[in-house]
Amino acid sequence: MIQKLIDGIRRTGAPVVVGLDPNLSFIPQELLEEAGQAVRNRDAVYEDDLEIAAEAVWHFNKDIIDAVADLVPAVKPQIAMYEQFGIPGLKAFWRTVRYAHEKGLVVIGDVKRGDIGSTSASYAIAHLGRIEVEGSSSRVFDEDFATVNPYLGSDGVKPFIEVCNQNDRGIFVLVKTSNPSSGEFQDLKMEDGRPLYEVVGEKVEEWGRLSMDGEFSNVGAVVGATYPEQGRALRKIMPHAYILVPGYGAQGGKGSDLVHFFREDGLGAIVNSSRGIIAAYKKDAYSKFGPDRFAEAARAAAADMIEDIQGALRGAGIEIR
Amino acid sequence: MIQKLIDGIRRTGAPVVVGLDPNLSFIPQELLEEAGQAVRNRDAVYEDDLEIAAEAVWHFNKDIIDAVADLVPAVKPQIAMYEQFGIPGLKAFWRTVRYAHEKGLVVIGDVKRGDIGSTSASYAIAHLGRIEVEGSSSRVFDEDFATVNPYLGSDGVKPFIEVCNQNDRGIFVLVKTSNPSSGEFQDLKMEDGRPLYEVVGEKVEEWGRLSMDGEFSNVGAVVGATYPEQGRALRKIMPHAYILVPGYGAQGGKGSDLVHFFREDGLGAIVNSSRGIIAAYKKDAYSKFGPDRFAEAARAAAADMIEDIQGALRGAGIEIR
Numbered sequence: 099m100i101q102k103l104i105d106g107i108r109r110t111g112a113p114v115v116v117g118l119d120p121n122l123s124f125i126p127q128e129l130l131e132e133a134g135q136a137v138r139n140r141d142a143v144y145e146d147d148l149e150i151a152a153e154a155v156w157h158f159n160k161d162i163i164d165a166v167a168d169l170v171p172a173v174k175p176q177i178a179m180y181e182q183f184g185i186p187g188l189k190a191f192w193r194t195v196r197y198a199h200e201k202g203l204v205v206i207g208d209v210k211r212g213d214i215g216s217t218s219a220s221y222a223i224a225h226l227g228r229i230e231v232e233g234s235s236s237r238v239f240d241e242d243f244a245t246v247n248p249y250l251g252s253d254g255v256k257p258f259i260e261v262c263n264q265n266d267r268g269i270f271v272l273v274k275t276s277n278p279s280s281g282e283f284q285d286l287k288m289e290d291g292r293p294l295y296e297v298v299g300e301k302v303e304e305w306g307r308l309s310m311d312g313e314f315s316n317v318g319a320v321v322g323a324t325y326p327e328q329g330r331a332l333r334k335i336m337p338h339a340y341i342l343v344p345g346y347g348a349q350g351g352k353g354s355d356l357v358h359f360f361r362e363d364g365l366g367a368i369v370n371s372s373r374g375i376i377a378a379y380k381k382d383a384y385s386k387f388g389p390d391r392f393a394e395a396a397r398a399a400a401a402d403m404i405e406d407i408q409g410a411l412r413g414a415g416i417e418i419r
Numbered sequence: 420m421i422q423k424l425i426d427g428i429r430r431t432g433a434p435v436v437v438g439l440d441p442n443l444s445f446i447p448q449e450l451l452e453e454a455g456q457a458v459r460n461r462d463a464v465y466e467d468d469l470e471i472a473a474e475a476v477w478h479f480n481k482d483i484i485d486a487v488a489d490l491v492p493a494v495k496p497q498i499a500m501y502e503q504f505g506i507p508g509l510k511a512f513w514r515t516v517r518y519a520h521e522k523g524l525v526v527i528g529d530v531k532r533g534d535i536g537s538t539s540a541s542y543a544i545a546h547l548g549r550i551e552v553e554g555s556s557s558r559v560f561d562e563d564f565a566t567v568n569p570y571l572g573s574d575g576v577k578p579f580i581e582v583c584n585q586n587d588r589g590i591f592v593l594v595k596t597s598n599p600s601s602g603e604f605q606d607l608k609m610e611d612g613r614p615l616y617e618v619v620g621e622k623v624e625e626w627g628r629l630s631m632d633g634e635f636s637n638v639g640a641v642v643g644a645t646y647p648e649q650g651r652a653l654r655k656i657m658p659h660a661y662i663l664v665p666g667y668g669a670q671g672g673k674g675s676d677l678v679h680f681f682r683e684d685g686l687g688a689i690v691n692s693s694r695g696i697i698a699a700y701k702k703d704a705y706s707k708f709g710p711d712r713f714a715e716a717a718r719a720a721a722a723d724m725i726e727d728i729q730g731a732l733r734g735a736g737i738e739i740r
Contacts, residue, residue: 121537122552130553147552148559178534178541182550184559185510192506210534212568213499214598216442220499229503231443231468232451238469238505247533249570249593251600272570277535279572286618287610294615297607 099242099268100314100340103204104365106171111418112404113364115206115342116166116396117372118194119176120155124377126389130154152186155179158392159194162376163201165393166400172204174342174370195241206342207241210272214253222261226269243268245320245342248298252305259308259317268316271305273298273332276322276345295328299335306338314340314365321359323369324350330358333366341367347374347403353410364411364418375399420563420589421635421661424525425686427492432739433725434685436527436663437487437717438693439515440497441476445698447710451475473507476500479713480515483697484522486714487721493525495663495691516562527663528562531593535574543582547590564589566641566663569619573626580629580638589637592626594619594653597643597666616649620656627659635661635686642680644690645671651679654687662688668695668724674731681732685739690728696720 107113122130133154137146163173175198180191198205211221225244228235246258246269258269274284274295284295299319306315315338321329323345333341341359346352346369359367378384378399379392387395411417428434443451454475458467484494496519501512519526532542546565549556567579567590579590595605595616605616620640627636639661642650654662662680667673667690680688699705699720700713708716732738 119538134553147555147557148550151550151552176534176538178532178538178545181545182541182559183552184545184550185506185513188509189506210568211499211531213497213531214596217440217497217499220503224499224502224505229469229472229505231472231504232455234468236468238503247531247568247570249568249604250596250598251603251605253598253600275535275571277571277574279574282572282622283570283615283619284572286615289608289610289612291610294604294607298604301603 099262099266100311100316100318102242103171103340103368104314106204107365107368108418110169110171111408112170113360113368113407113418114170114400114404115172115174115368115370116162116170116375116400117174117176117208117370118159118162118376119179119372120158120376121179121373122151124373124380125154125158126392128389129157133157148183148186151183152190155183155187156190156193159190160197161393162396163198163203165397166375167201167203169397169400169404170203172206172368173198174206174208176208176372192239195239199240204243205241206243206245206270207239208245210245210247212247212250212254214250215257218254218257219261222258226258226267227261227265243270243318245270245272247272248301252301255305256308259305262309262316268309268318270318270320270342271298271302273302273319274321274325274328276324280322296331296335299332302339303336306336310338314338318342320344323355326355326358333359333361343367343369347371353406354413356407357410357414357416360411360416362416364416369407371403375403420583420587421632421637421639423563424492424661424689425635427525428686428689429739431490431492432729433491434681434689434728434739435491435721435725436493436495436689436691437483437491437696437721438495438497438529438691439480439483439697440500440693441479441697442500442694443472445694445701446475446479447713449710450478454478469504469507472504473511476504476508477511477514480511481518482714483717484519484524486718487696488522488524490718490721490725491524493527493689494519495527495529497529497693513560516560520561525564526562527564527566527591528560529566531566531568533568533571533575535571536578539575539578540582543579547579547588548582548586564591564639566591566593568593569622573622576626577629580626583630583637589630589639591639591641591663592619592623594623594640595642595646595649597645601643617652617656620653623660624657627657631659635659639663641665644676647676647679654680654682664688664690668692674727675734677728678731678735678737681737683737685732685737692724696724
């Protein structure tokens with residue numbers, strides 16, 4: 099599966115993923131009102147307000163996907179933003195994944211799941227595999243990649259890798275996250291002086307050997323744009339891991355911070371931006387679009403982000419090839 | 420909320436939670452066939468096999484809850500086992516939570532969620548809080564407690580605590596998990612010689628001060644029954660944290676291993692058993708019940724587990740009071 103993502107990055111020249119984290123505050127009022135109308139015009143089975151929110155989220159996502167599908171290789175829906183709207187929200191997540199696939203996009207489910215043994219296997223089935231019931235089998239949420247939390251160790255991660263191998267899918271394991279307090283545990287120094295994130299990074303490289311796909315593994319890593327020095331170290335520790343880089347834009351990461359995450363051939367990393375793209379119309383730089391044209395604003399912001407990253411890579415003598 | 424759980428433990432004399440992890444292989448064939456009939460008799464909106472599985476899971480859970488509701492204070496549905504059946508599965512999760520509440524049980528959502536900032540807040544809202552849409556608010560999955568993964572640090576945990584404080588709910592933070600490979604990261608020694616799980620345990624105690632409820636905090640910890648020595652150390656490091664103890668029974672933990680997790684007054688810990696109770700009819704000791712009477716087998720296994728733990732506590736001079 100990682101090769102499919104790499105193909106998309108080469109085709110678009112954009113090592114960029116658009117994060118679909120549709121906070122309600124990002125959704126234009128008019129879209130919410132239309133969703134309310136649509137829900138009231140049919141028989142809503144559940145709580146109306148969850149149905150309305152989910153309907154608005156789905157239409158918002160659809161317009162964003164239509165606006166960026168030719169620019170980027172992938173989208174990353176953040177499931178928490180859907181789970182908060184309960185069953186209707188998770189239906190909107192499922193519709194979003196399906197629609198992104200129809201548009202040829204790779205889908206990274208940002209689910210940060212992780213448990214042990216058969217429980218991890220169940221999460222892996224839910225997001226990357228097929229469930230067997232009474233002899234027939236079906237896809238469930240059907241993402242291409244899922245993010246995975248490593249705190250429980252190999253017992254938690256290997257069941258995901260097995261499902262990846264059966265279904266040609268991939269995972270990105272949290273290694274060094276983009277948030278300010280990520281260092282509380284991840285930066286702790288071990289007896290030999292290495293920080294925890296390096297130990298986790300070494301494990302990612304080791305797990306990665308269980309699922310190679312060309313020169314990269316289907317087991318990638320999450321390393322925040324806000325920590326470029328750590329990114330440089332981890333790029334070396336995990337030569338076969340693709341790095342999913344959150345934290346660009348709203349969280350403070352800049353294009354020039356990102357070059358360390360890439361290899362010299364321009365591969366090895368894909369950078370996420372969520373609110374910086376999907377809520378661009380709320381920023382001064384794109385306010386001329388207004389709430390009505392939020393999707394056009396998202397397209398403009400995505401194009402600017404791609405240019406920023408390509409420029410930074412070129413400045414470091416890196417060309418995607 | 421922790422006081423409500425303690426009240427239940429005192430009322431039943433049982434520091435025991437029944438894990439509702441309904442692996443399909445635990446569900447008697449007859450129940451699956453009845454579920455198939457029920458689904459075929461109505462208009463199924465989604466994939467039939469997911470609907471059938473979810474229907475069977477729901478009836479299985481309902482019978483288990485009916486059989487144990489007077490013996491134990493709490494149940495712990497493991498959401499992965501429902502998520503694998505997609506939208507119908509998550510509806511069965513929601514119905515299970517609601518039914519357990521109707522029966523007076525405290526519900527610990529074993530969701531192991533964790534992210535940062537507004538994303539963690541969204542997970543917290545989904546499981547413990549209320550979502551606001553257009554001025555009205557509603558409960559979503561509505562558990563009493565949720566399990567939380569600490570790898571992302573305070574940015575990931577504090578949004579849960581805020582939602583707990585607004586809604587009188589609680590969390591159990593993963594500290595030392597019950598699985599064989601939990602030591603890969605959790606046991607790593609820091610420069611000062613302390614293992615990582617102790618550092619995380621200290622943070623749990625610190626976070627706990629943000630949500631005290633009587634002499635215990637609404638911020639508890641998960642420590643596996645399979646690591647009794649670590650349990651003893653963590654009991655001291657986290658004097659205000661209730662400990663949720665998985666790994667009893669199927670994973671190898673015994674009653675006598677558990678005494679270290681409790682305080683001398685018998686409070687401070689609650690022990691989970693999942694398949695040891697809900698799939699008891701498949702074990703030799705309870706096979707006389709047969710698949711038809713799986714719920715009675717579960718009741719017998721729960722009663723035996725309570726006796727085992729009470730006996731071990733008495734043997735150590737501990738009486739719940």
